[in-house]
Amino acid sequence: MSLLTRKAILTAIGVVAGLGILVGAVAITALVVTDASKRASATTNKVAIQVDQNDKAVMDLALNNAKNVIDHYKSKGESVDVEIVAFGPGLHMLRADTSPVKERIAVMSLENANVTFTACGNTQTNQSKAENKPVILISEAKVTPSGVVRLMELQQQGYAYIRP
Numbered sequence: 001m002s003l004l005t006r007k008a009i010l011t012a013i014g015v016v017a018g019l020g021i022l023v024g025a026v027a028i029t030a031l032v033v034t035d036a037s038k039r040a041s042a043t044t045n046k047v048a049i050q051v052d053q054n055d056k057a058v059m060d061l062a063l064n065n066a067k068n069v070i071d072h073y074k075s076k077g078e079s080v081d082v083e084i085v086a087f088g089p090g091l092h093m094l095r096a097d098t099s100p101v102k103e104r105i106a107v108m109s110l111e112n113a114n115v116t117f118t119a120c121g122n123t124q125t126n127q128s129k130a131e132n133k134p135v136i137l138i139s140e141a142k143v144t145p146s147g148v149v150r151l152m153e154l155q156q157q158g159y160a161y162i163r164p
Contacts, residue, residue, distance in 0.1 A: 087147025120147030
């Protein structure tokens, strides 16, 4: 075999190897991008629901809205993060002593790990002072310093906003 033929063969092998590496890199990049897209889409469904009234009908509507959203995305094979934020008179939704919906909340929390019930710390403090006793919340409630600020933060994080 001549020197020229050997150089041509080695050059051809180098080109094929280089193309193989390039094709492999493109395939790996496509897999990584697809996987990242799937992860991103799995968490893009997010809704914040405001409750600011001490009205059982409004509280039930908020819980119905949350359940309907969860059921909708579950039927599509997708998940959704739901955060119900209670403040002002709506804090009664999450109070251990006055909540007319605490049983529904307990069941919903057990059935849906992606549902959060958030209570306004400002309202809790103000109601405690007004009633001259500590306001105790249900165990499912998570306290945030300010319910209104929490809603703002959730919207900045891409949550849809619902006010029933």
